[in-house]
Amino acid sequence: MNSPILLQPDETFILNVGPQHPATHGVLRVKMEMSGEYIVEAETVIGYIHRMHEKMGELKTYPQFLMNLSRMDYLGALGYSHGHVLLIEKASGIEVPERAEYIRAIMVELNRVASHLFWFGAFVMDLGGFSPLMYALQDREHILDMLEGVTGSRLTYCYFRFGGLYNDVDDDFISAARRFIPRMRKSLKKYHALVTGNIIFRKRLEGIAPLSQEMCRKYGASSAVARGSGINFDVRKNEPYSVYPEFDFDVPVFHECDSLARYNVRMEEIEQSLRIIEQGLDKLPDGPIMPEKKPKLIKPPPGDYYQAVETARGSFGIRLVSDGGKTPYRLKLRSPTYSNMHLFDEACRGMMIMDALAFMGSLDLVIPEIDR
Amino acid sequence: MRLTLLNVIVAVVIAIGFAALNAAYLVWAERRGAARIQRRPGPNINGPFGLLQPPLDGIKLMAKQLTIPGGADKVLFIAAPVLAMFPAIMSFVTIPFSETIVAKNMNVGVLMIFAFASMGGMSLVFAGWSSRNKYAMMSSVRAVSQAVAYEIPMLITTITVVMISGSMDLMEIVRQQSGSILHWNIFPLLGNSHNILMPMSFLIFFTCTLAETNRAPFDLGEAESELVAGFHTEYGSMGFGLFFMGEYANxxxxxxxxxxxFLGGWNAPLPFLGFIPGVFWFLLKLYLLIATFIWIRWTFPRTTIYGLLNLSWKILIPLSLFNLLFTAGLIKVF
Incomplete structure (x- = not known):
């Protein structure tokens, strides 16, 4: 009836975490070689929901591809669309009205806050605390309602157009956003009291999974993963785009290199995003949201173009090789989570499984964005 | 009270009834409590306030097929959920709810309850080992080290109380604490020991109870974010149901x-409140403690296995040993 379990000579066993596992938040599979509770070797296996977005980019015309970008990262979709429209505008020389750029920045920052809130809840849930997720989702709900009123959708937006926006913001949105900022600041205080100050929470993160700066650079990590290891890199500051130079905000950098530092960076980023939204609402100029002169058919001149943006998950790059046709010759999407995830294989060696999965939570992985 | 056959049957039926009713309705209370903490309604559709939810859940679980994974050890696989529920029900037999409401008082009641409580750990080991699942196996290994680590401070603390009372009889222990709140073992200023360290012992005992029953923040056996569902990963149907009810019965x-x-059993907190029946005070204290269990579960994240063992071996065991010696000294002095 029972066949004996054969152990390998070195007495390790393979634990297949995923593709369906509560900790991986999607269809990511991690093949772990375990020695008891310790991880000897880990290998991340991706590609379960590969949807060929890059190939679709080559087959579809430029406007047809607009909606694909928000299907990459369903939590912070607007940042990706932003990169795409900025690139095509740069390539085809389309002028964007100032009001449109301001609204774009406000929307992207709101979306970043929503994304970080969801990450916060899911991360604490990875650590076994379920309630903060519910609080975070409630705050996120306000953002989604606001965005729904303007963009028409709640998750996979197709709001940005080449040269401007699909819809102008109304007074309802502006007053809702103004009400939201103090409410969110109050919630942040509550989160810090409930979660950040909790001794169990701190003990599980302090000093766990140290990532050196060399390792972050080797794998091309960005976002809170790099900034938690003391690398002061934010595309919004280092390669400014859109109207970000107009805003006064800080890039939170922590030098502890551990999971708690990554957590602190993201929580501080929520505060900085709120500052940007506040300034954006104050400075919001009047004017059109679409340019007066816009080519009927978008055909960028032959050439090689690149645009990087800072999304909620890190530095997202999009490269376009155009041959002057209606569709791109090649469209490459550089997804930040893909780089951040590959740290995991090397960094989790010798860790216990529960620390490793907490570490994975701190990387903020969104699997559809890795697989594209 | 003479032990007739009728007496025994009535006692056992009441014990099982109380245990099952509590287990079923604590699930409901926990879900409503969690919902209240998380600002959502919780189960409120079936019956008034969702009170029909537990029996309906039970019917659903019983109607499901009990699947046994291939290569599992069938006997132990089936025995494990029964082992989870049985010791808890047996322990109810000797719990005194008031001066008169007790199924069968024994002069070694404390010993009996701890003997049965340590069988609870066995059910986790059997479940994890017999499922032939790696997650379940890891969970049961954790459960063993956790049970060993937490039964020691729990027993040492209990010995402290037994020394103060001079009896292993649960009713005798309660009678010793009669008077007012200052006679209770949690803060015995007027009791016979005058031990000022007893609040610490209470906290140690409460922490160990959390760990013994595999409740958050010590629910490492079923850490859902890393071990899927821990030892009951492979259980469905009423096998899972028994584990679930066993947890609440525990x-x-x-x-x-x-x-x-520690809290004086059925004794009223102040002497002039003595006209209220003792069983009211007992149930009040009992459900306040259970509410604390639920509150803690939905507030704290989970600890790590090494954090848990460090807490037990480096803090709880030395502290409880120290209090044992301190109490012994106090008893000698007074």
Whole structure:
């Protein structure tokens, strides 16, 4: 009836975490070689929901591809669309009205806050605390309602157009956003009291999974993963785009290199995003949201173009090789989570499984964005 | 009270009824409590306030097929959920709810309850080992080290109380604490020991009860974010149902013991409140403790396995040993 379990000579066993596992938040599979509770070797296996977005980019015309970008990262979709429209505008020389750029920045920052809130809840849930997720989702709900009123959708937006926006913001949105900022600041205080100050929470993160700066650079990590290891890199500051130079905000950098530092960076980023939204609402100029002169058919001149943006998950790059046709010759999407995830294989060696999965939570992985 | 056959049957039926009713309705209470903490309604569709939810859940679980994974050890696989529920029900037999309401009082009641409580750990080991699942296996290994680590400070603390009372009889322990709140073992200023360290012992005992019953923040056996569902990953149907009910029955037993050993059992907190029946005070204390269990579960994240063992071996065991010696000294002095 029972066949004996054969152990390998070195007495390790393979634990297949995923593709369906509560900790991986999607269809990511991690093949772990375990020695008891310790991880000897880990290998991340991706590609379960590969949807060929890059190939679709080559087959579809430029406007047809607009909606694909928000299907990459369903939590912070607007940042990706932003990169795409900025690139095509740069390539085809389309002028964007100032009001449109301001609204774009406000929307992207709101979306970043929503994304970080969801990450916060899911991360604490990875650590076994379920309630903060519910609080975070409630705050996120306000953002989604606001965005729904303007963009028409709640998750996979197709709001940005080449040269401007699909819809102008109304007074309802502006007053809702103004009400939201103090409410969110109050919630942040509550989160810090409930979660950040909790001794169990701190003990599980302090000093766990140290990532050196060399390792972050080797794998091309960005976002809170790099900034938690003391690398002061934010595309919004280092390669400014859109109207970000107009805003006064800080890039939170922590030098502890551990999971708690990554957590602190993201929580501080929520505060900085709120500052940007506040300034954006104050400075919001009047004017059109679409340019007066816009080519009927978008055909960028032959050439090689690149645009990087800072999304909620890190530095997202999009490269376009155009041959002057209606569709791109090649469209490459550089997804930040893909780089951040590959740290995991090397960094989790010798860790216990529960620390490793907490570490994975701190990387903020969104699997559809890795697989594209 | 003479032990006739009728007496025994009535006692056992009441014990099982109380245990099952508590287990079923604590699930409901926990879900409503969690919902209240998380600002959502919780189960409120079936019956008034969702009160029909537990029986309906039970019917659903019983109607499902019990699947046994290939290569599992069938006998142990089936025995494990029964082992989870049975010790808790047995322990109810000797719990005194008031001066008169007790199924069968024994002069070694404390010993009996701890003997049965340690069988609870066995069910986790059997379940994890017989499922032939790696997650379940890891969970049961954790459960063993956790049970070993937490039964020691729990027993040492209990010995402290037994030394103060001079009896292993649960009713005798409660009678010793009669008077007012200052006679209870949690803060015995007017009691016969005058031990100012007893609040610490109470906290140690309460922490150990949390760990013994595998409740958050010590629910490492079923850490859902890393071990999927821990030892009951492979269980469906009523096998899972028994584990679930066993957990709540164990919570009730743990809270009963805390009430009896530290909170004065059925005694009223102030002497002039003595006209209210003792069973009211007992149930009040019991359910306040259980509410604390639920509150803690939905507030704290989970600890790590090494954090848990460090807490036990480096803090709880030395502290409880120290209090044992301190109490012994105080008893000698007074």
């Amino acid at each position: 919570i009730v037993i743990g809270s009963c013991m805390t009430t009896i050993l």
